[in-house]
Amino acid sequence: MSTKYVLGIDIGGTETKIGVVKYDTSTKSYALQECFILTTVKGNVGLTIENIRRTVNEICSRYGKLTHCGVGVAALINFRDGVVVNGPNLGWVNINLRSKLEQELKLNVIIDNDANLSTLAIYHHEVKKKYKKVDSMVCLTLGTGIGGGIILNGDLFHGNPYSAAELGHITMNIDGGICGCGNTGCIERYVGARWFIAEIIKELKIDKPKTVIYELVENNLNNLTPKILYLAAEKGDKYALVQWQRYGKLLGIGISTLVNIFSPEVIAFTGGVSLAHKYFLPYLKKEVERRVWPVLRKKNNPSPLIKDLKYHIAAGQNYGVLGAGILAVRTFL
Ligand SMILES: [Zn+2]
Numbered sequence: 661m662s663t664k665y666v667l668g669i670d671i672g673g674t675e676t677k678i679g680v681v682k683y684d685t686s687t688k689s690y691a692l693q694e695c696f697i698l699t700t701v702k703g704n705v706g707l708t709i710e711n712i713r714r715t716v717n718e719i720c721s722r723y724g725k726l727t728h729c730g731v732g733v734a735a736l737i738n739f740r741d742g743v744v745v746n747g748p749n750l751g752w753v754n755i756n757l758r759s760k761l762e763q764e765l766k767l768n769v770i771i772d773n774d775a776n777l778s779t780l781a782i783y784h785h786e787v788k789k790k791y792k793k794v795d796s797m798v799c800l801t802l803g804t805g806i807g808g809g810i811i812l813n814g815d816l817f818h819g820n821p822y823s824a825a826e827l828g829h830i831t832m833n834i835d836g837g838i839c840g841c842g843n844t845g846c847i848e849r850y851v852g853a854r855w856f857i858a859e860i861i862k863e864l865k866i867d868k869p870k871t872v873i874y875e876l877v878e879n880n881l882n883n884l885t886p887k888i889l890y891l892a893a894e895k896g897d898k899y900a901l902v903q904w905q906r907y908g909k910l911l912g913i914g915i916s917t918l919v920n921i922f923s924p925e926v927i928a929f930t931g932g933v934s935l936a937h938k939y940f941l942p943y944l945k946k947e948v949e950r951r952v953w954p955v956l957r958k959k960n961n962p963s964p965l966i967k968d969l970k971y972h973i974a975a976g977q978n979y980g981v982l983g984a985g986i987l988a989v990r991t992f993l
Contacts (some may be wrong), residue, residue: 661683662684662685662686663682663683663684663692663727663760664682664685664733664989665678665681665682665683665723665727666680666685666726666729666730666983666985666988666989666992667680667681667719667726667729667730667983667984667985667988668680668681668692668729668730668732668980668982668983668986668988668993669679669712669730669731669981669984670731670732670748670750670774670777670978670981670984671700671732671733671774671981672700672729672734672736672774672980673700673702673749673750674699674700675698675699675700676696676697676698676699676700676708676711676712676976677695677696677697677698677930677980677981678696678712678715678716678719678742678981679693679696679724679978679981679982679984679985680692680693680696680719680726680758680985681693681769681876681981681982681984681985681986681988681989683916683985683989683993684852686817688779689784690702690708690785690982690986690989691895691982692978692981692982692985694720694723695931695978695981696715696719697777698711698712698715699711699857700750702749702750702751702984703750703751703752704734704758704833705755705760706714706754709760709761709764711823712761712764712765713764713765713886714766714789714947715910716729716767720960721880723882723935724843724869725769725846726767726990727767727768727992728767728768728988728989729761729765729767729768729769729770729984729988730759730769730770730771730772730777730983730984730985730986730987730988730989730991731758731761731770731771731772731774732756732771732772732774732777732778732980732981732984732987733747733750733752733771733772733773733774733859734747734749734774735748735749735750735752735773735774736773736775736823736826737771737772737773737822737823737825738821738822739771739772739822740821740822741758741817741822741898742756742757742759742769742770742771743756743757743758743759743771744771744791744863745823748840750820753797753885757771757828758770759769759894760845763769767907768988768991768992769991770988771818771918772984772987773809773823774854774980775799775801775807775808775809775825775985776809776816776818776825776977776983777800777809777979777980777984777986777987778801778807778809778930778974778980778983779799779808779809779811779816779928780816780963780986780987781972781976781979781980781982781986782797782811782928782930782972782976782979782983782984783811783928784986785976785979786928786972786975786976787926787928787972789949790972791854791925791926791970793881794926795812795813795814795925796811796812796813796922796923796924796925796926797810797811797924797926797927797928798810798811798825798827798915798918798922798924798926798927798928799811799927799928799929799930799974800911800915800928800929800930800931801926801929801930801931802851802853802911802929802931802932802933802934803816803852803853803932803933804853804854804921805828805840805848805853805854805877806828806847806851806852807828808825808827808828809825809827810824810825810827810865810922810924812922814889816987817986826841827847827848827914827918828841828846828848829841829843829847830846830849830917830918831843831844831845831846831847831881832846832847832848832850832892832910832913832914832915833845833849834847834852836849836850837849837855837945839929843869846930847910847911847913847914849911851907851910851911851914853885853886853932853933856882856886856903856907857884857885857886857889860884860889860903861881861882861884864881864884866870867883869881869899869906870899871892871897871898871899871900871955872880872892872895872897872900873888873889873892873897873900874957876888876891876892880986886932886933886935887932887935889903889904889936890895890935890936890939893936893939899937901939902968904936904939904940904943904959905939905940905943907936907940907943908932908939908940908941908942908943908944908946908947909943909944909946909947911944911947911976912943912944912945912946912947912948912950912951914953915927915944915947915948916947916950916951916952916970917971919948919965919966920932923965924967925968926968926969926970926971927969927971928971928972928973929931929971929972929973929974930973930974932977934973934974937973938956940969944971945971945976948962948966948969949962949963952965952966953965962992
């Protein structure tokens with residue numbers, strides 16, 4: 661048995677997580693050893709890198725010199741060139757992050773989008789263990805926005821120019837509102853938590869339906885979050901249940917498009933909003949069954965194209981860091 665260690669870094673809009681990832685070459689399994697959390701300095705690449713360098717030096721003083729590092733960034737990434745093309749939450753535009761980190765850290769560095777790396781970690785750490793022979797998977801990160809990743813033939817799909825998979829920007833409505841990406845009517849504009857919750861607040865203010873939400877937010881609707889909407893559903897609140905039903909239906913419309921394109925074996929979900937899966941997943945599945953080749957349906961059974969499709973809710977945490985480590989192992993070792 662041989663054990664190797666690499667660094668995994670996950671740069672998000674508020675926090676940067678740095679971890680040591682252990683790779684067991686005999687079982688080909690990965691494990692996150694420990695994880696350090698720093699504050700991301702918004703708009704200041706230099707200071708963020710300086711903070712990373714200090715933590716990496718501290719880690720290397722304990723583990724010995726680590727020479728390979730994977731980095732996930734919450735941004736649109738050019739995977740081939742290691743460039744952060746646009747990271748609205750970081751205030752970074754066209755930053756050659758790979759070459760900057762290689763210079764500062766004196767390590768081999770590989771960079772990818774954070775949702776891609778979560779996808780890679782969920783695939784290796786959960787899905788492959790649970791279902792064994794799976795080599796295609798689509799993963800959605802359900803949070804403030806909608807991130808995505810695609811596994812094809814057992815590896816991440818990057819497309820051309822290497823920036824796949826921005827699944828949150830599938831168009832849902834030709835006349836929809838403006839999305840953060842500049843397009844209109846993207847799925848993120850409907851089921852990104854920011855927009856989904858804003859729509860509910862608007863309705864609560866105008867129609868004033870009966871719900872426990874007012875009580876849960878202490879009469880300040882600005883306090884409404886997906887977690888609170890989930891807690892309302894837990895109390896059996898009809899209004900909250902209908903909202904999760906709507907969420908499932910909308911997300912199901914987007915997923916039926918993904919199923920038609922990729923025909924994956926597994927659809928995986930991660931991110932804070934996936935906590936509420938028991939309230940939206942049944943409606944999501946129903947919508948996918950309704951939309952994927954209904955002409956092939958017999959009686960009430962779904963089309964044979966999706967009869968073996970599996971839905972998986974990721975259970976673990978810090979998958980951005982673990983996935984960054986896995987990418988480093990797969991690239992350099
Ligand atoms: Zn968009």
